Amino acid sequence: MRRISGRVAVVTGAGSGIGREVARQLAERGAHVALVDVRPEGIEETADLVRRAGTRASTHVADVRDADRMLALAEEVVQEHGACHILVNNAGVTSAGAFEDESLEDLRWIVGVNLWGVVHGCHAFLPLLRQQDEAHIVNVSSMVGLLGLPHNAAYALTKGAVRSFSESLRGELGTTQVGVTTVFPGAHRTGITETARGSSAALLAELGRSKFAPLAMRSPAGLARRIVRGIEKDQARVVAGPDARAVDILARVAPGRTGPLGRLTGRAATRS
Template sequence: MDRLDGRVAVVTGAGSGIGRVTARRLAAKGCDVALVDLRPDGLEETARLVRAEGRLASTHLADVSDAERMAALPEEVLALHDAVHVLVNNAGVTSVGPFADERLEDIRLLVDVNIWGVVHGCRTFLPVLREQEEAHIVNVSSIAGLLGLPHTATYALTKGAVKAFSEALRGELAGTTVGVSVIYPGTHRTAIAATARGSDGARVAKLSQGRLGVLMPPPSLVARRIVKAIEKDQARAVVGPDARVIDLASRIAPGRTRLIGRVTGRLSGH
């Protein structure tokens, strides 16, 4: 996009973490922001931060996996902002542990939020985005979308789908006014680990709130790369030292994850 100043952005999962700092950074670039999340408290705090940048913020309670609610969202946003130029599909949940131990309800939740949330966002807002002189979609994947990491099989399933979908959508929209970027964050200091599902979820949550969490890079690093991807119409952005290592490994030895599986299995006691 040639400019962000005066544009309107929609950010899902805006109540915390990557979504919050991305909304704030977009506001610093001159965007008004429609904030979407399930948690009202988190939304209001993000809205306060956006308004502190001197920009308009609206809050929208929505479950991105709910097709009916998402179908109603564009009209709701347009009534307040008159346009939408940027869509950041960031909302997501994770699960950690052996696939054999995964509960079906957790698998369905990850598919509903991580895959259907992205599909609903793109499908409902794309007609609005195509009406603008320039627009952009950002879909947030993960290092697990680059290489299927053991003990995150369900998460990898969903984030790999986001990767393939985003690449296909970018190709379909080539030559239009709508760009598409997919972002691959590594481990960052966000709430997603603290709410991880799966048999190892509680252990990972505890680690993320201790010394390991302190060592993780802040989500602002991801937010900067998201905004750069929008401005430069970049197809992809790999963010964080661990993500760069995984990206390289996926190119040099695609599909060879047995060694990683042995290491993560020992760490988790499996």
């Protein structure tokens, strides 16, 4: 996009982590932001950050799994801001552990948030984006969307689907004024580990709280800068973090060869 100042952005999962940082940095560039999260507490804090930057913020409690709610959200954004120019589908959850230990309930939960949340967002807001002189969609995948990592099968299922969907959508919209960027973050400090499900969820949460987490996980501020730059430059992909770049290379030079990684993660899960 040539200009972010004065535009209206919708950010899901805006109550913390990556969503909060993206919202704040878009506001610092002059965008007005509609903040969306399933929990009201976090988005009110994010709204304060946006308003301190001197732009308008509206807060919207919504579960991205609910298609009707997302359609209503699009109407709310128009009523509040008059338009939508940028959509950031960031809301996400995770799961860790062996696939055979996953319950169908947990599988439906992670697919509902990570995949259907992106689909619902695009379906609800694309008609609004098409009305603008220029617009942009950001869909947050993961480094696991580049290469299906063992003991992350459910998460990889959703993030790989987001990658393929986003690439297809970018191709479809290639002759329009709507750009699409797919984001592939590595490990970042977002709080996602605290709500993880799966047989290794407790181990993942413990790692997220450990004293080593700041060394292994990067701040979401740097990732947010990369995302905003991706919007400005209409980048097809943003691969963020040395771990994500390493996985990207591995996926190219040794596609599908995840056996050694599976043995490694399997031993770690057994020790837990």
